[in-house]
Amino acid sequence: MNALDDLKADLVKLRGEAEVQVHLATMxxxxxxxxxxxxxxxxVAEAGLHKSGEEIGxxxxxxxxxxxxxYRRLKKAL
Structure with missing residues:
Protein backbone atom coordinates (compact mmCIF):
# COMPACT_ATOMS: atom_id res chain seq x y z
CA MET A 1 0.00 0.00 0.00
CA ASN A 2 1.14 3.50 -0.71
CA ALA A 3 0.56 6.63 1.35
CA LEU A 4 -2.60 7.53 -0.57
CA ASP A 5 -4.08 4.07 0.02
CA ASP A 6 -3.27 4.35 3.74
CA LEU A 7 -4.89 7.79 3.86
CA LYS A 8 -8.00 6.50 2.09
CA ALA A 9 -8.32 3.59 4.54
CA ASP A 10 -7.98 6.01 7.47
CA LEU A 11 -10.62 8.29 5.94
CA VAL A 12 -13.06 5.42 5.41
CA LYS A 13 -12.77 4.52 9.10
CA LEU A 14 -13.05 8.10 10.37
CA ARG A 15 -15.95 8.82 8.02
CA GLY A 16 -17.91 5.82 9.26
CA GLU A 17 -17.37 6.75 12.89
CA ALA A 18 -18.33 10.38 12.28
CA GLU A 19 -21.40 9.44 10.27
CA VAL A 20 -22.83 7.46 13.18
CA GLN A 21 -22.25 10.34 15.58
CA VAL A 22 -23.73 12.93 13.23
CA HIS A 23 -27.09 11.16 13.28
CA LEU A 24 -27.33 12.15 16.94
CA ALA A 25 -25.85 15.62 16.53
CA THR A 26 -26.95 19.21 16.36
CA MET A 27 -27.88 21.13 13.22
CA VAL A 44 -13.42 9.58 -4.11
CA ALA A 45 -14.02 10.91 -7.62
CA GLU A 46 -10.41 11.97 -8.02
CA ALA A 47 -8.75 9.08 -6.17
CA GLY A 48 -8.11 7.16 -9.37
CA LEU A 49 -6.38 10.15 -10.92
CA HIS A 50 -3.38 10.10 -8.55
CA LYS A 51 -1.55 7.87 -11.01
CA SER A 52 -1.76 10.42 -13.82
CA GLY A 53 0.57 12.99 -12.34
CA GLU A 54 2.48 14.08 -9.30
CA GLU A 55 0.65 17.42 -9.14
CA ILE A 56 -2.75 15.73 -8.99
CA GLY A 57 -1.41 13.26 -6.43
CA TYR A 71 -13.52 14.25 10.46
CA ARG A 72 -11.38 14.38 13.59
CA ARG A 73 -12.63 17.89 14.47
CA LEU A 74 -16.23 16.83 13.98
CA LYS A 75 -15.77 13.66 16.02
CA LYS A 76 -14.15 15.63 18.84
CA ALA A 77 -16.93 18.24 18.76
CA LEU A 78 -19.57 15.54 19.16
Missing part, protein backbone atom coordinates in the same frame (compact mmCIF):
# COMPACT_ATOMS: atom_id res chain seq x y z
CA UNK A 28 -24.46 22.82 13.21
CA UNK A 29 -22.72 19.45 13.16
CA UNK A 30 -25.01 18.27 10.38
CA UNK A 31 -24.07 21.32 8.29
CA UNK A 32 -20.39 20.59 8.90
CA UNK A 33 -21.05 17.00 7.84
CA UNK A 34 -22.57 18.26 4.58
CA UNK A 35 -19.44 20.31 3.87
CA UNK A 36 -17.17 17.37 4.64
CA UNK A 37 -19.26 15.02 2.49
CA UNK A 38 -18.82 17.32 -0.50
CA UNK A 39 -15.04 17.06 -0.04
CA UNK A 40 -15.31 13.28 0.44
CA UNK A 41 -17.19 12.93 -2.83
CA UNK A 42 -14.50 14.97 -4.59
CA UNK A 43 -11.77 12.82 -3.00
CA UNK A 58 -0.19 16.11 -4.23
CA UNK A 59 -3.52 17.92 -4.49
CA UNK A 60 -5.37 14.72 -3.65
CA UNK A 61 -3.09 14.06 -0.69
CA UNK A 62 -3.78 17.59 0.58
CA UNK A 63 -7.52 17.10 0.18
CA UNK A 64 -7.30 13.79 2.02
CA UNK A 65 -5.38 15.40 4.87
CA UNK A 66 -7.99 18.16 5.02
CA UNK A 67 -10.74 15.55 5.18
CA UNK A 68 -8.98 13.62 7.94
CA UNK A 69 -8.62 16.79 10.01
CA UNK A 70 -12.27 17.71 9.42
Missing amino acids: EAKQEWGNIEAKWNRF TALQNLGNELRDA
Whole structure:
Protein backbone atom coordinates (compact mmCIF):
# COMPACT_ATOMS: atom_id res chain seq x y z
CA MET A 1 0.00 0.00 0.00
CA ASN A 2 1.14 3.50 -0.71
CA ALA A 3 0.56 6.63 1.35
CA LEU A 4 -2.60 7.53 -0.57
CA ASP A 5 -4.08 4.07 0.02
CA ASP A 6 -3.27 4.35 3.74
CA LEU A 7 -4.89 7.79 3.86
CA LYS A 8 -8.00 6.50 2.09
CA ALA A 9 -8.32 3.59 4.54
CA ASP A 10 -7.98 6.01 7.47
CA LEU A 11 -10.62 8.29 5.94
CA VAL A 12 -13.06 5.42 5.41
CA LYS A 13 -12.77 4.52 9.10
CA LEU A 14 -13.05 8.10 10.37
CA ARG A 15 -15.95 8.82 8.02
CA GLY A 16 -17.91 5.82 9.26
CA GLU A 17 -17.37 6.75 12.89
CA ALA A 18 -18.33 10.38 12.28
CA GLU A 19 -21.40 9.44 10.27
CA VAL A 20 -22.83 7.46 13.18
CA GLN A 21 -22.25 10.34 15.58
CA VAL A 22 -23.73 12.93 13.23
CA HIS A 23 -27.09 11.16 13.28
CA LEU A 24 -27.33 12.15 16.94
CA ALA A 25 -25.85 15.62 16.53
CA THR A 26 -26.95 19.21 16.36
CA MET A 27 -27.88 21.13 13.22
CA GLU A 28 -24.46 22.82 13.21
CA ALA A 29 -22.72 19.45 13.16
CA LYS A 30 -25.01 18.27 10.38
CA GLN A 31 -24.07 21.32 8.29
CA GLU A 32 -20.39 20.59 8.90
CA TRP A 33 -21.05 17.00 7.84
CA GLY A 34 -22.57 18.26 4.58
CA ASN A 35 -19.44 20.31 3.87
CA ILE A 36 -17.17 17.37 4.64
CA GLU A 37 -19.26 15.02 2.49
CA ALA A 38 -18.82 17.32 -0.50
CA LYS A 39 -15.04 17.06 -0.04
CA TRP A 40 -15.31 13.28 0.44
CA ASN A 41 -17.19 12.93 -2.83
CA ARG A 42 -14.50 14.97 -4.59
CA PHE A 43 -11.77 12.82 -3.00
CA VAL A 44 -13.42 9.58 -4.11
CA ALA A 45 -14.02 10.91 -7.62
CA GLU A 46 -10.41 11.97 -8.02
CA ALA A 47 -8.75 9.08 -6.17
CA GLY A 48 -8.11 7.16 -9.37
CA LEU A 49 -6.38 10.15 -10.92
CA HIS A 50 -3.38 10.10 -8.55
CA LYS A 51 -1.55 7.87 -11.01
CA SER A 52 -1.76 10.42 -13.82
CA GLY A 53 0.57 12.99 -12.34
CA GLU A 54 2.48 14.08 -9.30
CA GLU A 55 0.65 17.42 -9.14
CA ILE A 56 -2.75 15.73 -8.99
CA GLY A 57 -1.41 13.26 -6.43
CA THR A 58 -0.19 16.11 -4.23
CA ALA A 59 -3.52 17.92 -4.49
CA LEU A 60 -5.37 14.72 -3.65
CA GLN A 61 -3.09 14.06 -0.69
CA ASN A 62 -3.78 17.59 0.58
CA LEU A 63 -7.52 17.10 0.18
CA GLY A 64 -7.30 13.79 2.02
CA ASN A 65 -5.38 15.40 4.87
CA GLU A 66 -7.99 18.16 5.02
CA LEU A 67 -10.74 15.55 5.18
CA ARG A 68 -8.98 13.62 7.94
CA ASP A 69 -8.62 16.79 10.01
CA ALA A 70 -12.27 17.71 9.42
CA TYR A 71 -13.52 14.25 10.46
CA ARG A 72 -11.38 14.38 13.59
CA ARG A 73 -12.63 17.89 14.47
CA LEU A 74 -16.23 16.83 13.98
CA LYS A 75 -15.77 13.66 16.02
CA LYS A 76 -14.15 15.63 18.84
CA ALA A 77 -16.93 18.24 18.76
CA LEU A 78 -19.57 15.54 19.16
